[in-house]
Structures are given as C-alpha cells and as structure tokens.
Amino acid sequence: MEKTDVLISGLGPVGAALAVYLGRLGISVMAIDRDTSVYPMPRAAHLDHETMRLLHLAGGAEAVSQASQPLSAYEFRSRDGSLLMGFKPGEVTTATGFPQSSMFHQPTLEHALRARLGEISGVSARLGHALTSYSASDDGVIAGIAGPHGAYDVEAKYLIGCDGGQSIVRRIARIELDDMGFDEPWLVIDARLKDGRERLTTIGLQHCDPRRPVTSVPMSPGRHRWEFMLRPGETPEEVVGDEFIDDLLGPFVDPASVEIDRRAVYRFHAVIAKEWRKGRVMLAGDAAHQMPPFLGQGLCSGTRDAANLAWKLAAVLQGRADEALLDTYQAEREPHVRAITEMAVFMGKVVCTQNEKEAAARDRDMLSKPEGERFVVMPDTIGLASGVQRGDVLAGTIFPEPWLETGEGRKRLDDVAGLAPILLFRDGGEAAASSFRAGGGFAMALSDPSLLDEGDRVKSTLADSEAVLVRPDRYVFGRGEARNLLAAWNAYLASGTSPA
Structure with missing residues (x-):
C-alpha cells in the first residue's frame, strides 16, 4: 500500500496551492483529481491583492499578472443608470504591492500551479484518479482510489477535501452545511472579444434592473463575462439557446462582436460546512464554503484556507506543534468566510430584487445618501480575530511586503x-x-x-x-x-x- 503524509482530493487551484505549500515545507503529498486536464474555461474571475501575494508564494502570481487586468471600479446601478453604490481602488499602493483587484484567467493560474507542483520533490499529482471511499482512525486515513489502471488504496496521515461544492470527502464524513438562505439561478456567459479588442470596460457592473438583474465584468484581456438572472418559469435549456443569448447581450454589446466560449446555468449558493475538521479529515475551498459571486471572494477565500492550513499541518507533522493547532483552522477561517459571505449575500439581495415596488423603494433609499457615501474606496477584507496577539490593533492584519x-x-x-x-x-x-x-x-x-x-x-x-x-x-x-x-x-x- 502506498503511503503519504497528506492526500489531497481535488486539484483545482485550492488543492494545487495547498499541495505546493506543503511540498515547499517538506511534506510528502499525493494530490488526485478525477479530470485528466485543467478545465479550459474560466470560472473564478477576481483576485484581491492579498490573495495574489499568497499565490506568489505558490508560484502562480507571475503568470496570473500577465493574464489579468486591474478593475478600475465596481458599480451597482439602477435601471436608469443611477449609481446605487460603488467601490473604487484606493490611491495608495497596496501593502502587498499587487493591484487591489485583478480580473484574471483561471486556467492560466491552474497551469502555473501544476507546473510548480512538478518541480517539487515529494509531491505527486495524479490526474484521472478519483477518491471513492475512505476510513479514518486516530492515526490516519486509508483511502480507496479509482485510477485508469484499476483501484488501489493509499494510507495518509491526513486527508484534505478540496473537491468542490459536491465534495465526496464531505459527504463521506457526513458533514452538514449551514444554509445562509441564498439560492438563485443565473445564466453565465463567457465571451472572447473579436478583432483583437482587449476590453469593453475596466468597470465591473451590477445592473440592478428588476426586469432582469445583470452582471457585466471584464475578465482577462480579450475576455468578458455576463451573468443574467433567470426569470420565474425560464428553464436552463431555454436560456442557453443562441437566439435567446443574442437578445440578452443586445443591450450591452453587438453579439456579432464576441465569440461565446461558455454558456451555463448555475445556482448561486451561500453555504458553510458546520465542521471543517473531523479528526484526520479536513475541508478547504468550495468543499468547506460557497458564496454568491458578488464580492468575487470565492477563490480568494479558498486560497486563504490553503495558506492557513498548510503551515499548521507541516508544523504538526514535523513535531513543531501540537495537533491541537489544527483546531484553530476553522476557528480562524470561518469568521472571515462568514463575514464575507454575509456581505456577498447582502449585495446579492440588492442586485436580485425582481419586485418592481421593492426595487423602487431600494433605489429611493440608496439614492437618498450623498454620492460620497455611496461611492467609496474598496475596503480590504477583515483580518484574523484569533490566532494573534490580543490587544494589538495591527494583530490579524496583513503585513506589508518590503x-x-x-x-x-x-x-x-x-x-x-x-x-x-x-x-x-x-x-x-x-x-x-x-x-x-x-x-x-x-x-x-x-x-x-x-x-x-x-x-x-x-x-x-x-x-x-x-x-x-x-x-x-x-x-x-x-x-x-x-x-x-x-x-x-x-x-x-x-x-x-x-x-x-
């Protein structure tokens, strides 16, 4: 039976970053993924400057920087175009030196992380291999894996589920989800701009029209994303048709000027796992939490999970820390994730209002405030409330990088x-x-x-x-x-x- 210190199920960006961190810290890692290659279409679209710093530690930031563009503003506008609220970058350079907000190309990041994985001894990445079962004890985990040449078992000291919203690791562990009460269907359209055009705009827009809420955001250079909320009675099969999509895009862009890469209906969820650790089994990324995309913090949050968990696992495995340190993982990360998710849900409810009277009341209330209060500098995410020295106002904040x-x-x-x-x-x-x-x-x-x-x-x-x-x-x-x-x-x- 093969043995490893850490078995990671799921080799998306969170699993790959975690594997790189652990490998760089001298921990043996086996990372598996049921797919045989990187998913070719972008899913996550936004990275904040703190996450870019963490991805630099994983070897992915340079490639991302070359396939991204800063966001100049993020605006929520009413049907008639009035600014309900908005965010703009600060004038001062961020503490990390990276742009405050970067719209990026996810496959570029994943290829860079997997290339970095291949350079680290002690780390094995196995594509086309899927976790099918596991049994956990106080000493470790025995996992059953299905590979292209048959089934086999792996003995690991820890198993980490980075296997997405439908996580098999979470399901086998029977970990329940805390539903935060947001579940809306949206059509996501990713498009490439024709004729060498790099961008339609540098502004991310939430078009808060109760007739059909729409998200419009630039992606990496040469790409753009639109998201259209489905109306009651519309079906996924209906809304992905060419004619339907052309009608949706018409008010925003000439449909003939873009080439559609992806069209898919997603449900935007807000859920958080009630347990992020069960003994030798832990969850990270979408397996542990999912949030609506209105803050662009899904992948950012998963990367923070990986960075928090990796050094603690290494310290425990190398005898430099007690296993009790692993209990701080959820204690430190969940308040951060919950606060971000609550804000994303709030923004989603602003956007997703489909009742005309409620939308009119929303607009009157938000527009009653001076524009200086509605259009503000993009705030950094909250820091850590535990795992740091109490009584110090800077403890738990991001340290500037010289x-x-x-x-x-x-x-x-x-x-x-x-x-x-x-x-x-x-x-x-x-x-x-x-x-x-x-x-x-x-x-x-x-x-x-x-x-x-x-x-x-x-x-x-x-x-x-x-x-x-x-x-x-x-x-x-x-x-x-x-x-x-x-x-x-x-x-x-x-x-x-x-x-x-």
Whole structure:
C-alpha cells in the first residue's frame, strides 16, 4: 500500500496551492483529481491583492499578472443608470504591492500551479484518479482510489477535501452545511472579444434592473463575462439557446462582436460546512464554503484556507506543534468566510430584487445618501480575530511586503523568507532572533541595509515596538519585545490558544 503524509482530493487551484505549500515545507503529498486536464474555461474571475501575494508564494502570481487586468471600479446601478453604490481602488499602493483587484484567467493560474507542483520533490499529482471511499482512525486515513489502471488504496496521515461544492470527502464524513438562505439561478456567459479588442470596460457592473438583474465584468484581456438572472418559469435549456443569448447581450454589446466560449446555468449558493475538521479529515475551498459571486471572494477565500492550513499541518507533522493547532483552522477561517459571505449575500439581495415596488423603494433609499457615501474606496477584507496577539490593533492584519536587495537583485521578502514565520526587529532583539531562526523562522534586523522599506511601511508597522512577528500566512501575529513575541508564538504552536 502506498503511503503519504497528506492526500489531497481535488486539484483545482485550492488543492494545487495547498499541495505546493506543503511540498515547499517538506511534506510528502499525493494530490488526485478525477479530470485528466485543467478545465479550459474560466470560472473564478477576481483576485484581491492579498490573495495574489499568497499565490506568489505558490508560484502562480507571475503568470496570473500577465493574464489579468486591474478593475478600475465596481458599480451597482439602477435601471436608469443611477449609481446605487460603488467601490473604487484606493490611491495608495497596496501593502502587498499587487493591484487591489485583478480580473484574471483561471486556467492560466491552474497551469502555473501544476507546473510548480512538478518541480517539487515529494509531491505527486495524479490526474484521472478519483477518491471513492475512505476510513479514518486516530492515526490516519486509508483511502480507496479509482485510477485508469484499476483501484488501489493509499494510507495518509491526513486527508484534505478540496473537491468542490459536491465534495465526496464531505459527504463521506457526513458533514452538514449551514444554509445562509441564498439560492438563485443565473445564466453565465463567457465571451472572447473579436478583432483583437482587449476590453469593453475596466468597470465591473451590477445592473440592478428588476426586469432582469445583470452582471457585466471584464475578465482577462480579450475576455468578458455576463451573468443574467433567470426569470420565474425560464428553464436552463431555454436560456442557453443562441437566439435567446443574442437578445440578452443586445443591450450591452453587438453579439456579432464576441465569440461565446461558455454558456451555463448555475445556482448561486451561500453555504458553510458546520465542521471543517473531523479528526484526520479536513475541508478547504468550495468543499468547506460557497458564496454568491458578488464580492468575487470565492477563490480568494479558498486560497486563504490553503495558506492557513498548510503551515499548521507541516508544523504538526514535523513535531513543531501540537495537533491541537489544527483546531484553530476553522476557528480562524470561518469568521472571515462568514463575514464575507454575509456581505456577498447582502449585495446579492440588492442586485436580485425582481419586485418592481421593492426595487423602487431600494433605489429611493440608496439614492437618498450623498454620492460620497455611496461611492467609496474598496475596503480590504477583515483580518484574523484569533490566532494573534490580543490587544494589538495591527494583530490579524496583513503585513506589508518590503523588497530586499540580494546578490541576485531585488527580491520580495516572501521570495527570501518562503513559507516561514517572519521576525523583523530593532536593535536588542538579536538573541530572540537567533532562537527564532533555530526553530525554522526567518529573522531580519530593521537596520539591515538589504531591507528596502519604501514608504517606511515596515517601520510604521513596528511603531515603537522592538519587533513584529508575522505568521506564515502573512498576518501580523503581534508586536512587542522580541523575546515575549517568541514565547507567545511557541505557546500558540503548543496549545492552539490565542496569546494574551
């Protein structure tokens, strides 16, 4: 029987990112997927700057950056075109250096992640192989897998279900879903622009017309997506016809100027798994949660799952942390996912109003506010509420990424630190830094001449503190005296409880 540290069921972008993270941390991984190739059509469309940073750690951001375009605004407009609410990028460069919002091409990301997988020893990707069953014990999991040459078993210490909304891992574990009360059918149309045209617009639009709500968003250069809410009585078979689609597209674009790549009816759900971990079995991405697309946070949330889970699994498997640390996975990630999902549901309800009187009341209420209150800077997503030092206003926020001057030229801090926790310190913290390095951390003095702190972002983060400790998933763990931070970090690894 074959053995591996971690078996991942599902090799979409979340499963692939998780496999890369674990492989880079020295964990043996077998990742399986029932399909034999990357799905050729884009599904997810949006990445925020924090997720781009995490994907850079997985080796996918450079390819995505070359096949994406920033979003200049995201607007919700009434039937007559009045601005109900909207979001625009901030004027200041993001803390990560990536665009605040990027509209991207998902297959490009998946190919890049799978190429990175192939470069990591100890990681095996098996396409055309599907999980059929498993039994879990306190010591691990025995999984049954169907491959192109027959069935076989694999023994793993942990099984991670990254296998989508219909997750077989979740079903076998009998994990129930918390339904947040949103379930609407939409027709999704992905199109390529003809004659070399790169874009119709750089603005994402929610057309809040009660006769038929419509989403219109640019994708990667040369591509565009429309989503049309189905009316009562319309069937999936009816709405995917050429003539029907041409009528839908007519008010927005000349149908002859685009080539349709995909037409499909989806139900936009809002559900969250009640358990993300059952012993040696865990869920990530759509297997753990699904949200309406109105915030573009589905893949972003799954990538955050992978980044949170990977370093904890590695720490436990390598004996640097107690298994109780894995209980923090859902405790830290679910509040983040739930808050984002609730906001996406709110936005969806604004968009999906089909009652004329309710839509008119919605418009009057929203338009009664000054435009300055309706059109605001895109907010960053919320940070962590646990797993960080209490009482520190910056704990749980994303740490800004500086550049380093190396013998090979300028590099991002993440390129040098990898997936290790980071300690940046002022004079006086060297003793704690040495201990931190011995435990696998990356430590650097703020006075190091190779640190290029443009805009003094790192100095501003430290403020008057001696040091700042950053988690491997790039959230600020806390600030203070270096030795106290290290003690709190070690206590967190040992117990999984948030430091005081």
